[in-house]
Amino acid sequence: MTLSTTHVTFPSGAVSGESPVLAVHPLTDGRYAVVTGATPFHPLDHTWPDQPADTGTLTVDGIELPVVDCLTGAVGPDGGDLLVGADIPVRRGDEEWAWLVLHVLAGDPGDITGRPAALAVDTRRRAALSASHSGCHLLALALNAALAPRWRKDPGRADAFGNPDFDSLAMASSVMDTEASTDTYRLGxxxxxxxxxxxxxxxxxxxxxxxxxxxxxVNDLLAAWVAADAAVRIEAPGPELTARRQWHCELPEGPATIFCGGTHLGHLGELAELRTELRLTEDGGELTAITRPKRA
Incomplete structure (x- = not known):
């Protein structure tokens, strides 16, 4: 299988597009993966699966095929088998491999290779996931600021505002859905x-x-940032799925940047409210932040 790394348009906020079908591959669970040259779909990142995949439709020759999942796949330099997710044996972005967005269909679509496809993302789901992901990054910056007095010494890593980067240093897991982001930190x-x-x-x-x-x-800071209607954008050095993208937000304190491969709001005025709930385990070993965006 000779394929090139998929070009993606979701960093700019795209939710639709057209591209030829390059390959159709049966998956081990009975579903089928469709590869296109370019796509607006955001796939689940197998190395840091924080943002769930886009869903939507893929239309070929007037037939609408539901895209029920979207995964990351890769093909090695020898053009061998398509590997999916955790089965990929190399680091994400290895330049000798082709990195692919896999549009997952519930059943066999038939012989559609080489046919033009219209791709459409579920916009309601995308908007909800983008709100949760932007909220996750804002929570990180606000929590770093609120916890800054608790550092006895410089930990050697700071965020965009010069605060010790608690979020990065203590992060155990980050998961988001259409309702909230849940970030768990180890205090060991x-x-x-x-x-x-x-x-x-x-x-x-x-x-x-x-x-x-x-x-x-933390919630006071989040409220102030939402009220400021700060602009948000994703900067990408190229269109490839593997390009190292950055989230930028023009907050009142100055521009904030965080490396991120997900999707986001266009500006914070798309939110009516953003609030977090902090929970500490009884033994004090773990802090969890559940951050819920309310869309305007």
Missing amino acids: KSLRKKGFTAEATDELPALADALPALTAA
């Missing part, structure tokens, strides 16, 4: 060695006791 020995303290000090109460005030501080 490794983080303490880097300088973070959850215990009470002469200047600060224990993190468990400070949680209500911390939550309020």
Whole structure:
């Protein structure tokens, strides 16, 4: 199978497009993967599966085929078998491999290879996932700012505003859906060695006791940013699926950037509200932030 890395248009916000079908591949679960030269569909990233896949339709010769899932696939330099997700043995972006967006159909579409296809993303689902993903990044910046006084020393990694990057340093998992993003942070020995303290000090109460005030501080920042209707954009060095893209948001404090492969809002005025709920486990070893966007 000789294929080139799929070109993607979702970073610009595209939800439709046209492209020829390059290949149809049966999957091990009885479904079928359709590869096109370009696509507006955002696939699940097998290395960091935080944002779920787009769904929608693929129309060929007037026949509308539901796209029930969207995955990442790859083909090696020898042009061998198509590998999917966790079965890919090399790091994402290996330049010797072709990296593919796989539009998953529930059944065999027949002989459609070489035919032009119209691709359409479920716009309601895309908008909800984009709101959750933008909310996730804003939560990261607000939480970093609110927790900045709890660092005894410079951990060696800062966010766009110069605050210690708690979000990056403590992140255990980040998952979003159409309702919220859920970010889980480990507050273990490794983080303490880097300088973070959850215990009470002469200047600060224990993190468990400070949680209500911390939550309020984070939500105040989120509310201010939404009210500012900050512009959001994705910068990409190229159209390839594997291009290393950056999320940019023009916040009142200045421009914020975070490397990200997902989809996002065009501006924060698309939200009516963004609030987070912080939860600390009883043993104090894990902090979870559940951030819910309310669309305008």
